[in-house]
Amino acid sequence: MAMNQATQGYTLPCGRDVEDVWERLGEVEAGRADAHEIDCPHCRATRESLTVLRELTGELAAEDVEPSFDLTSRIMSAVRAEVRRHDQLPLPTPEPGVVRISAEAVAAVLRFAADTVDGVRARECRVTTVDSPDHAVTVKMSIAVSYLGFSGHALADVRERVTAAASARIGVRLARLDLTVSDLYDA
Numbered sequence: 001m002a003m004n005q006a007t008q009g010y011t012l013p014c015g016r017d018v019e020d021v022w023e024r025l026g027e028v029e030a031g032r033a034d035a036h037e038i039d040c041p042h043c044r045a046t047r048e049s050l051t052v053l054r055e056l057t058g059e060l061a062a063e064d065v066e067p068s069f070d071l072t073s074r075i076m077s078a079v080r081a082e083v084r085r086h087d088q089l090p091l092p093t094p095e096p097g098v099v100r101i102s103a104e105a106v107a108a109v110l111r112f113a114a115d116t117v118d119g120v121r122a123r124e125c126r127v128t129t130v131d132s133p134d135h136a137v138t139v140k141m142s143i144a145v146s147y148l149g150f151s152g153h154a155l156a157d158v159r160e161r162v163t164a165a166a167s168a169r170i171g172v173r174l175a176r177l178d179l180t181v182s183d184l185y186d187a
Contacts, residue, residue, distance in 0.1 A: 012042040021046045025054070089127065091171050092135045103127045106170055110139060113165035117157045119146040123182055136175035137166065144183035155179060 010018045014036070021043055028037050028047060037043050068074075087103035103126075111122035123142040130136040143158065159177055166174045 012046060014040045014042040016040070016043055018046060022050055025050055087127075089129050089137060089172070090135055101170070106137070106166075106172070107139075109165055109169050110141065110162050113161040113169075114141060114143060114158045116161055117154050119148075119151065119154050120144070120158055121185065130175040132175065134173050135171075136173045138176040138178075139166070139174060140178045140180070142180045142182040144185050145181055146186070147184045148186065155181075 012018065012021070016036070024033075024037065025047060027033065029051075037047075088100040089103055089106060091099040091101055093099045106127045107125035110127070111125050114120055114122035114125075121144045123144055125139065125141045128138050130138055139162065141158075141162065145154065158179060162177060163174050166172050
């Protein structure tokens with residue numbers, strides 16, 4: 001069985017192929033080596049390296065590894081992000097034709113804008129289009145706030161920065177911005 005395509009055709013200085021050395025490893029260990037395999041320093045060094053490699057990969061394969069506690073949630077976050085990438089929002093353009101951007105990209109820009117407010121961390125952000133000629137969008141965003149450094153003006157600041165980012169960075173108007181404080185954190 002071949003080790004991998006990267007080693008195919010790799011010839012040792014003695015003229016033997018590494019794949020041949022790998023395939024004959026068990027035979028040599030069982031005492032059925034030919035004269036070349038016994039005397040050749042290149043084949044011997046390669047066998048030693050391959051034996052170590054086989055032992056280490058065997059140990060790794062035998063290890064009983066538990067997946068991290070958050071593996072499922074990380075996988076589901078990636079799946080949700082991939083699904084949302086397919087949601088495309090139209091952007092205004094002075095040129096003929098339609099320019100589209102993923103709703104996930106818009107959400108990332110808006111989350112970043114919310115994160116610039118002291119004591120606030122953006123969490124989930126959902127962006128949907130509104131049927132209007134000026135390409136307005138509605139945004140539902142959840143945020144976490146610091147219970148130590150949070151001020152009453154922070155929500156107004158989040159609203160202002162997210163609205164400005166939508167207009168200046170993306171080129172869309174916010175028809176509606178729903179903010180939900182979903183968590184507290186220790187700053």
